[in-house]
Amino acid sequence: MQPFADWLLSHAAPLVGVTLGAVALWLALPRPRMGAARIALAAVAGLASLGILSVTSLVPMEDPSQAGLFYLFAGVAVVSGALTVTNHDPVYAALWFAIATLGVCGLFLLNFAPFLAAATVIVYAGAIIVTFLFILMLAQQNGAAFYDRYASRPLATSIAAGLVLATLLLSLHAWRGADDSVASVRFLPPPEALAEQTLSGGEEQLSSMRSLGRSLFGDYLFAVELAGTALLIAAIGAIAIAPRRQGGAL
Amino acid sequence: MTTALLDNCLVVGAILFVLGAVGFLTRRNLILVMLSSELMLHGVSLNLVAFSGFHENLRGQSFTVFILAIAACEAGIGLALTLALYRRRKTLDIDVWSDLAEVAPRRDEAAEAAAVAYEADRGEEPAFPRLTPAGAVPKDVPRPYEVQARESADV
Numbered sequence: 001m002q003p004f005a006d007w008l009l010s011h012a013a014p015l016v017g018v019t020l021g022a023v024a025l026w027l028a029l030p031r032p033r034m035g036a037a038r039i040a041l042a043a044v045a046g047l048a049s050l051g052i053l054s055v056t057s058l059v060p061m062e063d064p065s066q067a068g069l070f071y072l073f074a075g076v077a078v079v080s081g082a083l084t085v086t087n088h089d090p091v092y093a094a095l096w097f098a099i100a101t102l103g104v105c106g107l108f109l110l111n112f113a114p115f116l117a118a119a120t121v122i123v124y125a126g127a128i129i130v131t132f133l134f135i136l137m138l139a140q141q142n143g144a145a146f147y148d149r150y151a152s153r154p155l156a157t158s159i160a161a162g163l164v165l166a167t168l169l170l171s172l173h174a175w176r177g178a179d180d181s182v183a184s185v186r187f188l189p190p191p192e193a194l195a196e197q198t199l200s201g202g203e204e205q206l207s208s209m210r211s212l213g214r215s216l217f218g219d220y221l222f223a224v225e226l227a228g229t230a231l232l233i234a235a236i237g238a239i240a241i242a243p244r245r246q247g248g249a250l
Numbered sequence: 251m252t253t254a255l256l257d258n259c260l261v262v263g264a265i266l267f268v269l270g271a272v273g274f275l276t277r278r279n280l281i282l283v284m285l286s287s288e289l290m291l292h293g294v295s296l297n298l299v300a301f302s303g304f305h306e307n308l309r310g311q312s313f314t315v316f317i318l319a320i321a322a323c324e325a326g327i328g329l330a331l332t333l334a335l336y337r338r339r340k341t342l343d344i345d346v347w348s349d350l351a352e353v354a355p356r357r358d359e360a361a362e363a364a365a366v367a368y369e370a371d372r373g374e375e376p377a378f379p380r381l382t383p384a385g386a387v388p389k390d391v392p393r394p395y396e397v398q399a400r401e402s403a404d405v
Binding site: 077090094113147151157220 | 253254255257258259260261262264265266267268269270271272273275276277278279281282284285286288289292295296299300302303306307308309311312314315316318319320321322323324325326327329330331332333334336337341342343344345
C-alpha cells in the first residue's frame with residue numbers, strides 16, 4: 001500500500017488535472033436543467049484542468065514562435081473538441097467540430113505536414129457541410145429534441161475517460177524518465193532498414209508534396225489501390241443503403 | 251528534430267481521443283456519435299503525424315492519408331445508415347434501437363441441473379463454465395438431455 005501511495009503522491013499534479021477534467025466533463029454533459037452556475041463551474045474546472053495539464057504534462061519548447069503556435073492550435077483543438085462533445089445543440093456541436101478540425105490542421109502544419117493539413121480541411125469541409133445538411137434536415141424539424149438534452153451515463157463515462165487519460169498521460173511521463181527531462185529519445189528509434197529507406201533528407205523534404213507522393217505511390221501503391229477500391233465499395237454501399245422514394249428516385 | 255513537439259502532440263492526441271470517446275459513449279444523437287468518432291480519428295492522426303515529423307520519414311503521413319480515406323468511407327455509409335434508420339422511426343435517438351440487442355438471458359436452474367445429471371449419467375466430467383443459453387431457444391432443436399429423456403421414455 002505504501003509504494004502505491006508514494007506513487008500517487010509523486011504523480012499528484014497530473015492526476016489532479018485529469019480529475020478536474022473528468023469533473024468538468026461530467027458537469028458539462030447535457031442534462032435537462034443546466035443552470036448557469038453549473039456551466040460556470042464546468043468552465044472553471046475545465047480551464048483549471050487544462051492549465052494544470054499544460055504545466056505538468058507538456059514539455060517546454062525552446063523555439064518561442066513554435067511554442068506559441070503549438071499552444072494556440074492545441075488550445076483551440078482541445079477546447080472546441082470538448083465543446084463538440086458537450087454542446088446540447090447538434091448544429092453548434094458540428095460547428096465546434098469544424099473549429100477543432102482547424103486546430104488539428106494547425107498542429108499538422110507544425111509537424112511539417114502541410115499537404116495533410118490542406119487535405120484534412122478540404123475533406124472535412126465537405127463532410128461537415130453534408131453533416132450540417134443532415135442535421136438541419138432531420139434533427140431541427142421540431143426544434144431541439146429531448147434526446148440531445150440527456151446524455152446517457154455521464155458519470156460512468158466521465159470516470160472511465162479520466163482513467164483512460166490518466167493511464168495515457170502517466171505512461172508518457174514514465175517514458176520521459178524520473179527527472180522529467182525531455183526524453184523522447186526513449187521512443188523506439190526507426191529500425192536500420194527503415195532508416196536507410198527514408199526518402200527525405202530533412203524538414204523541407206518531409207513537408208514537400210513530391211516526397212509524400214513518392215511515398216504513397218511508391219511504397220504504398222498497392223494500399224492506395226485498395227483504399228480506392230474501399231471508397232468505391234463504400235459509395236456503392238451508401239447508394240444501396242440509402243432509402244428511396246417510390247419510383248426509385250433517391 | 252525537436253522532441254518536445256512530439257511529446258506535446260502526443261498529449262494533445264490523447265486528450266482528443268478521450269474527448270471523442272466520451273462523446274461516442276454519452277451522446278444519443280446518431281449524427282453526433284459519428285462526429286465524435288471523427289474526433290477520435292483526429293487524435294490518432296495527430297499521433298501519426300507527430301511521429302512522422304519526429305522520425306523524419308513519411309510513413310506516418312502516408313498512414314494519415316489512409317485514415318482520411320477510410321474516414322470518408324465511414325462518413326458516407328454512416329450517413330446513409332442514419333437516413334435509413336431515421337426513415338424507420340422518425341427520430342435520431344440511438345436508444346430507440348436498443349431493442350436490437352439481445353434480451354438478457356435468465357438463468358435456467360432446472361436446465362442446468364438436468365444437464366449436470368445428463369453428463370453424470372454418461373460418465374462425463376461436468377463441463378464448466380455452464381453457459382446459460384442466450385436469447386430465445388430454438389423450438390425445433392432439442393437439448394441433449396431432452397433427447398435422452400425422450401429416448402428413455404420410448405424404452
